[in-house]
Amino acid sequence: MKAAIFESLENMTVKDGVPEPELPTDGLVVKIESVAICGSDVRIFHRGHTKVNPPQIIGHEVAGTVYKVGKETSEFKEGERVVLGADVPCGKCYYCLRGHQNNCAKAIAFGYQLQGGFTQFMAVPREAIDAKIIQRLPDDLSFDEACLTEPLACVVNGQDLSNIQAGDTVAIIGAGPIGLMHAMLARAKGATKIIMSELSDKRLEYARNFNIDILINAKDEDPVERILKETDSMGADIVIVAAPSGSAQAQAIHMVRNLGTVNFFGGLPPNTKEIPIDTNWIHYREIFVHGSHGSSPKDNAIALKLISTGQVDVKKLITHILPLDKINEGLKLVESGEALKVVLKPWG
Numbered sequence: 582m583k584a585a586i587f588e589s590l591e592n593m594t595v596k597d598g599v600p601e602p603e604l605p606t607d608g609l610v611v612k613i614e615s616v617a618i619c620g621s622d623v624r625i626f627h628r629g630h631t632k633v634n635p636p637q638i639i640g641h642e643v644a645g646t647v648y649k650v651g652k653e654t655s656e657f658k659e660g661e662r663v664v665l666g667a668d669v670p671c672g673k674c675y676y677c678l679r680g681h682q683n684n685c686a687k688a689i690a691f692g693y694q695l696q697g698g699f700t701q702f703m704a705v706p707r708e709a710i711d712a713k714i715i716q717r718l719p720d721d722l723s724f725d726e727a728c729l730t731e732p733l734a735c736v737v738n739g740q741d742l743s744n745i746q747a748g749d750t751v752a753i754i755g756a757g758p759i760g761l762m763h764a765m766l767a768r769a770k771g772a773t774k775i776i777m778s779e780l781s782d783k784r785l786e787y788a789r790n791f792n793i794d795i796l797i798n799a800k801d802e803d804p805v806e807r808i809l810k811e812t813d814s815m816g817a818d819i820v821i822v823a824a825p826s827g828s829a830q831a832q833a834i835h836m837v838r839n840l841g842t843v844n845f846f847g848g849l850p851p852n853t854k855e856i857p858i859d860t861n862w863i864h865y866r867e868i869f870v871h872g873s874h875g876s877s878p879k880d881n882a883i884a885l886k887l888i889s890t891g892q893v894d895v896k897k898l899i900t901h902i903l904p905l906d907k908i909n910e911g912l913k914l915v916e917s918g919e920a921l922k923v924v925l926k927p928w929g
Contacts, residue, residue, distance in 0.1 A: 582700060582701040587639050602704035641731060642698070664727040725924050731881065733895065735874070743842050749771070753820075755777075756785060760777065776808055779798070819842050901920045901922075
């Protein structure tokens with residue numbers, strides 16, 4: 582088969598003649614039809630990851646067709662169209678038993694410990710079937726849209742933790758694909774005012790197509806002052822930091838109203854210096870601050886429904902569709918901000 586191999590830092594090679602994965606007797610093999618590039622794939626490309634041992638096939642935003650079914654597998658049939666979540670939780674630990682599988686310490690993931698989706702075929706073990714991270718696709722949903730289920734599931738998890746309500750004002754820092762997913766989902770949840778702050782002119786240009794009430798170019802004006810102005814000096818009900826920026830995290834505390842919620846959705850690069858946050862401001866204004874990462878099987882199921890019903894229109898996020906051979910071009914497009922979502926076609 583053809584596969585893009587992460588050979589070492591900043592070395593991604595597309596090869597033909599890579600052996601197809603072995604069919605698990607109690608699992609299946611998926612023929613990859615569409616696989617999107619995630620920002621985490623770009624980070625692995627540059628910095629590696631403790632759970633990725635090159636040479637490895639990475640990539641985890643995957644949709645495809647069931648190609649082969651193991652003799653001990655009865656849940657799926659060859660030819661069924663499916664989408665996969667990224668993480669395979671253990672299903673038995675404290676967090677799994679309470680429905681928070683994204684916090685499972687024993688979880689493994691496609692594109693990390695398991696072979697990922699930047700290829701033509703991917704083996705799916707029994708653990709993934711048991712964890713219910715494989716979902717059948719509606720007949721009218723494209724593979725390109727379906728492969729964005731996994732990142733949207735992470736957004737679903739984050740907004741559940743932030744408890745967005747109808748009528749809320751939601752401020753989002755970062756107009757990348759995740760920030761724009763947050764905007765679409767917040768609107769679907771009934772947010773009546775959405776404010777977005779971004780430094781990149783290109784991403785602000787893309788964001789104009791996403792029904793956002795107020796766009797702030799953070800190079801030209803202070804986003805804290807603008808958000809306070811737009812909210813009668815109260816601040817937003819919810820502030821979501823969808824950018825890997827410590828300064829944005831520090832600013833977010835001053836954008837939110839008393840008793841409001843701040844979600845640190847974007848992780849920071851390693852070796853980031855300590856972030857100066859005014860904890861007295863949090864204390865006296867009774868601000869709730871939390872992080873969020875990953876998703877559970879429940880979140881993946883909700884995300885697929887949101888996409889298939891059109892409540893979150895992920896088609897607007899797909900700015901580039903490339904053959905797998907051009908994965909290095911795709912990585913550069915994502916990193917530069919020239920693209921929102923790049924979808925790779927292993928058979929193109």
